[in-house]
Amino acid sequence: MENRTKHLFLTGLCIAHLMAIAPSVFAADEPERNDLPLIEPDVKPVPVDQALIDTENFEIGAFAGVLNIEDFESSFVYGGKLTYHLSESFFFEAGVGFAEAGATSFENLAGNVQVLTDSERDYSYYNISLGYNILPGQAFLTENYGFNTNFYLIGGAGATDFGGDTRFTLNAGAGYQILLTDSLAIHLGVRQHYYQIDVVGAEKTSMNTEISTRLSVFF
Template sequence: MENRTKYLFLTGFCLAQVMAFTPQVFAAEEAERDDRPLIEPDVKPVPVDEALIDTENFEVGAFVGVLNIEDFESSLVYGGKLTYHLSESFFFEAGIGFAEGGETSFENLAGNVQVLTDSEREYRYYNINLGYNVLPGQAFLTENYAFNTNFYLIAGAGATDFGGDTRFTLNAGAGYQILLTDSLAIHLGVRQHYYRIDVVGAEKTSMNTEISSGLSVFF
């Protein structure tokens, strides 16, 4: 009888130890399986929608602005451009522009005297230029929308029809391109046109400043 009592007592004691230890084992195994951080940061990335240059290398555009024709006042200038992008940095541009020369100060003072006829006042230039994208960047309209941009330098040579003659012309300037969509862009630019002229006296180098804005399409 005494041995049976000891046996029952030992059996109950062992069962109690097993029951007390089992939850700790399951808790340790659960902790090992759960590798999630104790604090999960509530940070969500904000998508930014930006326009990229399309895969096409050609770009065609039109522009309008103001051209200061030395000795012949400032005039409205307009024209078109065809651009071929050699790479992300370099591009070729062929352009044509139209304007009309005004009256010289001498003509304004003399009254009926005309230095040039109406047809000779028609101003037209052609040029082929090489451009280089110096500072590609981004312009943010809102925190969720960005425009890709390019600040570029450009220079080249061509010809100018003015004053009854065709004159070899050099030009140089800079521009700022804003990509509205993958295939549509706005341009803001300034150019200097240099050629030799002798219409109002001794031959000299005429420097004509052009400021313009335009719209172009990639295709």
């Protein structure tokens, strides 16, 4: 009877010992897990050379284009602009432009009749405007080379010298800026100039449309 008790006691100890070491034995036999995906996607980043706006806040440039002077045909226009960037969104622009008005339809029909003298046909304007970049983006020349761009709205006030008088002028328009390098940019823009004039009859609001391109540098 005593031997049976010892036998049962020893059997219980062995079973308890086996149960204690069993988890570690099974864990050692378990194959090592690999969390890597079975198929790795072959995706590589494509380097893109982007022209960034220079750290300087000033931009100066020259422009040329076409100005439709109401009642006086379309004329070649040229000038310059100085821009101060207040932030990434807002900027001030000071501009000056020069053109020469053509003949009116009445002058073309009447022959020798002149509504304005040659000196009075000289057209010039100067203004100060506030611009807002509403749509920054990118334009890609190739899949590996891109340019930063800005689409902006602009408007302001100034004066126009035309027809022997100086006239208060409002302007409004939009433009598209392409940054060729970190200090060189090209602009494509359209602008409307509004002022009161009475050269060809009753006083009216003249709306002159300007389409131009500009090359500018940051400094």
